[in-house]
Amino acid sequence: MKKTIIMSMLLAAGMINAQNKTTKYGVFAGVNFSSLTGSDADEFKSRTGFHVGGFIWNYLSDKVSIDVELAYSQMGADFSTTIPYGINEMDGPKSASLNGKLKTDYLRLPVLFSYHPINELSVSIGPEIGILLNKELEYNQTINSSTKQKPDNLQQFDAGIKLKAQYIFAKHYLASVGYYFGMTKVYKNAEVYNLNSLVIVDAPKVYNSNLGISLGYVF
Template sequence: MFKKQILIAAFAILSISAFAQETTFGVKAGVNFSSIGGDDTEEIDGRTGFHVGGLAEIMFTDQFGIQPELLYSMQGATSEDTPAGISIKEELKLDYLTLPVLAKYKFAPGWNLHLGPQIGFLLNAKNESEVFYEGETESESEDLKDYVSSIDFGLSGGFGYELDMGVFFDARYYLGLSDINDDNEELDSDYSVHNNVIQLSVGYKF
């Protein structure tokens, strides 16, 4: 289903680019510092991952334009507990294909602000756990894709700096607005959690 949605978005972006003053393309990659917010998440820690993908910068004037991106993004969270002398470490791994469409404003030479909606399509969802007890370790991996919403939606925004040679740097925060919990049968319907991600990126525009 998400392939159809991506094709629709790509067609819309190509149509918009016909009115652009200038369109450039690029690639980017970087680190993710992700977490899960919402109900009963006080004891949950962040997960460090990465993101990689491509972008198009569509400028309508020298200062204002839009920047759609298509990124593979590793997100999720971690937790650690030590009940009765047992050490339990868990890592929630959520992998998304994300499509942010950002309004971009170049407010000074080299500098820009960007803000806009982002939709994410869930690729994988796993919980990996390790239990340490009396010198022994037991590992387990559980597929959670049936319990995590296939679509994530939120707002993404930040700032960036670009060198004359085309190399650029971005710092961005993503605030998930949709509930990623899809386990409506076992959990109370009021239980809601969402993604939060800090992204630091380096890229190059052609």
């Protein structure tokens, strides 16, 4: 899957170089609503972050462009679960609440194929890759103090597909909404400490997802 996404991006770069085109530049920033999805993602919930970056639109025709973006993006997920920690002779098994955040910061590079039905509006789809810049796991228990650590079992590289719609208003201002769904696992193929059963298990099969809402400026 990684090879397919990278090949798609290289193909788009070749199309850009092969065409006479109009080019537009701009910057954008906005809010992220990110989470983790997949068969092992029941305990994860949405986390709010932000993103900021810039873009280049390379027009192949009046209606079609290839858009390249580069952005810093805060992603990850919140989680909430319970863990067993002993047995009470009167009440049976005891458990404690565990709440926390998985914070992941990425440098993200989407290459989008865009269609412009009118000058102000475009809809886009294309591959996106991400490079992990920073990571932090923060959690607290009802029976213990809060803990922070840097997990060492996260993939350094992320890849998936992005969908986006954007609208230009007042000639230079831009509003957009985009959704990214990851296609590479967030965790490495390794064993981790399961928070529910307190035993070593295979790493969860979960993937990044993100809804981003942005405002920007087109030069």
